Amino acid sequence: MRIRVRFSKVGKVRFLSHRDLARIWERALRRTDVPVAYSVGFVPRPRLHFGLALATGAESWAEYLDIDIDPDRVDQLAPLDELAVKLGDALPVGVEVLAIGPVVPGSPSLQESVTSCGWSIAFAELPPDLAASAVERALAASELPVTRERKGRSVTDDLRPQLRSLQALSGAVHPVHPEDPWATAPGDEAGSTIVAELGTQPRTVRPSELVAVLDPGTTWPDGRVRRLYQWIAHEDGRREPLVAPPSPWARTEVRAS
Amino acid sequence: MTSIWPQLEPVLARVEKPARYIGCEDGAQTPSHDPSLVAWLLLYPDTYEIGLPNQGLQILYEILNERDDATAERSYAPWTDLEAELRRTGLPLFSVDTHRPAGEFDVMAFNLSAELVFTNLLNCIDLAGVPVRAADRRPEHPLVFAGGHCTYNPEPLADFVDAFVLGDGEEVIGEMTDVLRGWKASGKTEGSRQGVLRELAKVPGVYVPSLYDVAYDGPAIVAVTPLYPDVPERIEKRTVADLGQWPYPKNQLVPLTEVVHDRLNVEVFRGCTRGCRFCQAGMITRPVRERPADQVRKMVTEGIRRTGYDEVALTSLSTADFSGIERVVADIVGDPGGCGTSPVSVSLPSLRVDAFTVGIATEIQKARRTGLTFAPEAGTWRMRQVINKLIREEDLYGAVDAAFSQGWKRVKLYFLTGLPTETDEDTLGIAELARRCASIGQGYHQGASVTASIGGFVPKPFTPFQWFGQNTVTELQRKVNLLRDATRKVRGVDLKWHDPKATLVEGLLSRGDRRLGAVLERVWRAGGTFQEWSEHFALDRWLEAMAAEGLSVDWYVHRHRTEHEVLPWEHLSAGLHKDFLWQDWRDALEAVGLPDCRWTPCYDCGACTGYGIEHRVASATPPAGGSQGTGQDIAVGGEVPVRLLTGRPVSAGPR
Numbered sequence: 001m002r003i004r005v006r007f008s009k010v011g012k013v014r015f016l017s018h019r020d021l022a023r024i025w026e027r028a029l030r031r032t033d034v035p036v037a038y039s040v041g042f043v044p045r046p047r048l049h050f051g052l053a054l055a056t057g058a059e060s061w062a063e064y065l066d067i068d069i070d071p072d073r074v075d076q077l078a079p080l081d082e083l084a085v086k087l088g089d090a091l092p093v094g095v096e097v098l099a100i101g102p103v104v105p106g107s108p109s110l111q112e113s114v115t116s117c118g119w120s121i122a123f124a125e126l127p128p129d130l131a132a133s134a135v136e137r138a139l140a141a142s143e144l145p146v147t148r149e150r151k152g153r154s155v156t157d158d159l160r161p162q163l164r165s166l167q168a169l170s171g172a173v174h175p176v177h178p179e180d181p182w183a184t185a186p187g188d189e190a191g192s193t194i195v196a197e198l199g200t201q202p203r204t205v206r207p208s209e210l211v212a213v214l215d216p217g218t219t220w221p222d223g224r225v226r227r228l229y230q231w232i233a234h235e236d237g238r239r240e241p242l243v244a245p246p247s248p249w250a251r252t253e254v255r256a257s
Numbered sequence: 258m259t260s261i262w263p264q265l266e267p268v269l270a271r272v273e274k275p276a277r278y279i280g281c282e283d284g285a286q287t288p289s290h291d292p293s294l295v296a297w298l299l300l301y302p303d304t305y306e307i308g309l310p311n312q313g314l315q316i317l318y319e320i321l322n323e324r325d326d327a328t329a330e331r332s333y334a335p336w337t338d339l340e341a342e343l344r345r346t347g348l349p350l351f352s353v354d355t356h357r358p359a360g361e362f363d364v365m366a367f368n369l370s371a372e373l374v375f376t377n378l379l380n381c382i383d384l385a386g387v388p389v390r391a392a393d394r395r396p397e398h399p400l401v402f403a404g405g406h407c408t409y410n411p412e413p414l415a416d417f418v419d420a421f422v423l424g425d426g427e428e429v430i431g432e433m434t435d436v437l438r439g440w441k442a443s444g445k446t447e448g449s450r451q452g453v454l455r456e457l458a459k460v461p462g463v464y465v466p467s468l469y470d471v472a473y474d475g476p477a478i479v480a481v482t483p484l485y486p487d488v489p490e491r492i493e494k495r496t497v498a499d500l501g502q503w504p505y506p507k508n509q510l511v512p513l514t515e516v517v518h519d520r521l522n523v524e525v526f527r528g529c530t531r532g533c534r535f536c537q538a539g540m541i542t543r544p545v546r547e548r549p550a551d552q553v554r555k556m557v558t559e560g561i562r563r564t565g566y567d568e569v570a571l572t573s574l575s576t577a578d579f580s581g582i583e584r585v586v587a588d589i590v591g592d593p594g595g596c597g598t599s600p601v602s603v604s605l606p607s608l609r610v611d612a613f614t615v616g617i618a619t620e621i622q623k624a625r626r627t628g629l630t631f632a633p634e635a636g637t638w639r640m641r642q643v644i645n646k647l648i649r650e651e652d653l654y655g656a657v658d659a660a661f662s663q664g665w666k667r668v669k670l671y672f673l674t675g676l677p678t679e680t681d682e683d684t685l686g687i688a689e690l691a692r693r694c695a696s697i698g699q700g701y702h703q704g705a706s707v708t709a710s711i712g713g714f715v716p717k718p719f720t721p722f723q724w725f726g727q728n729t730v731t732e733l734q735r736k737v738n739l740l741r742d743a744t745r746k747v748r749g750v751d752l753k754w755h756d757p758k759a760t761l762v763e764g765l766l767s768r769g770d771r772r773l774g775a776v777l778e779r780v781w782r783a784g785g786t787f788q789e790w791s792e793h794f795a796l797d798r799w800l801e802a803m804a805a806e807g808l809s810v811d812w813y814v815h816r817h818r819t820e821h822e823v824l825p826w827e828h829l830s831a832g833l834h835k836d837f838l839w840q841d842w843r844d845a846l847e848a849v850g851l852p853d854c855r856w857t858p859c860y861d862c863g864a865c866t867g868y869g870i871e872h873r874v875a876s877a878t879p880p881a882g883g884s885q886g887t888g889q890d891i892a893v894g895g896e897v898p899v900r901l902l903t904g905r906p907v908s909a910g911p912r
Contacts, residue, residue, distance in 0.1 A: 013279065016513055057275065
């Protein structure tokens with residue numbers, strides 16, 4: 001049996017690394033007596049599967065973790081809504097359980113199935129007109145070459161086909177509502193926010209790569225990155241790996257502030 | 258006091274490993290800052306990764322926060338990249354709990370466990386926006402305190418620290434808070450700083466260096482005398498008589514990011530009377546005070562459940578000496594969290610050198626059996642008699658044989674070089690021991706290896722070796738080279754050594770006096786922080802500072818002291834009688850060993866008799882196996898059986 005958790009990483013804990021988070025989850029699962037399956041081997045490891053790694057310093061409303069349950073101890077697994085509360089108490093402030101549910105047997109892994117991510121990048125000092133014109137230019141371009149180091153060699157990729165949507169909002173505030181980020185464009189806050197959906201197959205496009213394309217002269221300081229969604233594309237559109245009800249989000253925003 | 262988090266946050270996005278500055282650990286307190294509370298900032302003057310696990314700091318953090326008249330937060334030395342950002346942006350050093358400026362606390366209290374962090378202490382005071390020299394501080398500045406093993410000779414830091422504390426902190430920290438509460442309530446008026454320090458000096462165990470005058474005759478110290486009649490002539494260390502009264506930390510901090518010793522730690526006893534003559538910890542923490550076994554079990558069970566750790570370390574200076582260690586270990590391995598669901602491993606950080614100990618280790622380290630460490634400390638039996646570490650070669654080979662036969666692939670051996678009376682034969686004995694251990698290992702595994710780790714010996718205050726002139730850098734390097742040549746072609750032996758240049762600076766500060774304050778300040782101003790990190794250590798800075806102050810390295814470090822010389826720590830006391838230490842020094846030179854007084858009659862070192870306290874051990878019988886100071890007939894030798902415990906194995910594989 002496999003269960004899936006959706007969780008946040010907001011506030012001070014945004015400075016945790018992917019590896020730190022993995023260790024925090026291992027301890028939280030031990031503390032809450034979740035009957036996790038262990039790998040066979042010299043050093044047995046709990047069988048946990050994290051989705052796409054999130055950079056140190058980035059926040060998220062949409063992190064996912066799949067947990068394999070020991071088939072011989074499934075009866076020891078607490079009801080999932082109870083477990084969500086217990087896990088919340090065992091996790092640091094800002095890492096909050098937003099949703100929990102069983103995974104349909106035979107489903108592909110998160111890494112394989114997620115096709116794009118929604119991002120928001122808030123710039124406290126970026127004038128909205130500058131952000132808007134950069135977005136317009138990017139959307140009008142037929143290709144957006146981005147160069148990065150891979151195994152010691154410079155590789156140039158075209159980011160344009162991976163850019164599913166792009167928008168500039170005025171005010172350096174991340175969209176709050178999970179269902180409709182576009183509707184909550186902040187009012188008179190200073191700065192700008194870039195909201196984008198970036199593809200993850202065959203290779204994840206990072207928000208920093210998008211910023212490098214939008215701002216080739218690297219003059220935009222201190223963008224704060226937050227992952228809003230992970231999406232799985234299918235024939236009729238797209239869906240989230242696990243939908244979070246709106247209520248816990250507001251709580252997280254308060255606790256993390 | 259307000260949090261600087263909003264200003265700090267963009268800065269943290271630009272530094273390495275920012276998670277070490279965010280706090281948020283499980284077990285972290287959310288302190289209230291009511292103005293009536295005495296606000297302590299507890300600092301570890303090294304990186305978060307090294308400082309966070311420090312148990313002393315965590316114990317005091319809990320005790321202070323449990324009081325209704327105090328609040329305590331923590332801080333650690335920022336790494337050089339964050340320091341540069343703080344200086345560039347004008348932000349101060351901060352607490353990690355609520356990110357308040359360090360300079361706004363009533364007290365900045367440092368834990369000092371190594372000499373090479375002394376310049377970091379100056380740097381932290383400066384980053385807090387507080388004058389580094391105590392004499393320049395104003396009423397609004399925090400009081401600067403320090404505790405920990407290095408405060409048994411705090412003289413090099415006398416210019417920078419307002420008050421030092423000697424010994425166990427559990428009780429004295431409350432008595433200090435009582436004094437500070439009155440001072441804070443009185444409004445910290447002009448001149449009150451001297452008043453509160455004078456009051457603190459009356460608290461047993463507290464040493465206020467500015468209240469003492471040091472008289473010199475040329476380079477020699479003539480006397481250290483109190484300036485006022487109500488200031489004690491001699492400061493006695495504090496000792497907690499019964500560890501069972503102090504089951505701390507109750508909520509060990511669980512860091513969110515990787516640190517050293519990242520596991521549950523339960524202190525099983527404090528103090529050690531093995532009597533190893535080079536070991537300051539064993540001398541200054543006497544007598545032996547065991548935690549009751551039931552309390553150990555309870556702390557392990559609750560700790561594992563609360564923290565989610567999968568490893569527990571039973572800590573002390575020699576955990577295999579804990580009365581009934583077999584039973585305690587068997588109980589923990591059998592049912593670690595009281596529920597038996599998850600695999601837990603137990604580690605004993607300081608293994609005694611005998612096969613019995615390996616037997617215990619075998620039982621508890623089923624899951625990760627990679628390397629095992631022993632500390633024979635010296636290469637020949639004669640040398641080990643000099644330092645009173647009475648391990649026979651048979652003990653070592655028995656332990657190593659047991660380790661390799663039980664599946665360990667690597668054995669690490671700790672040695673000291675530059676010991677009193679050491680000859681080249683003694684030094685080369687290290688290579689011979691390592692070679693024989695490796696060949697024992699190769700009888701079991703093709704790739705068996707032995708790492709011999711060599712440290713240069715630094716004589717420490719309040720040990721029988723406090724009179725010994727430390728080896729020069731050249732001499733230590735020559736000895737290392739002898740060993741390197743002797744092990745170069747030996748299969749399975751790796752040699753590692755500590756930089757003799759760093760050993761020199763440790764020696765300088767270990768037995769230095771107040772005149773080294775100016776040297777420390779010069780080294781710090783020249784950028785000499787994080788000196789225990791090899792990439793930041795530079796001996797030249799120290800030598801230049803010594804020369805600029807007209808001080809002789811040779812006089813401070815390499816000179817043998819005489820019996821009646823006034824030592825810089827003469828006015829401090831760890832309870833040990835000076836004539837006991839001197840006699841032990843003479844015995845050392847004669848290669849005469851001294852048995853462990855836990856299991857033999859008292860020889861009145863002073864640590865118990867002077868303070869009206871006693872050993873607290875559950876069993877008056879020496880542990881089985883091995884000769885290491887247990888008073889057994891060391892001439893007989895013979896086989897030491899490996900005894901395996903009955904107990905449920907630590908899990909390997911799925912359940």
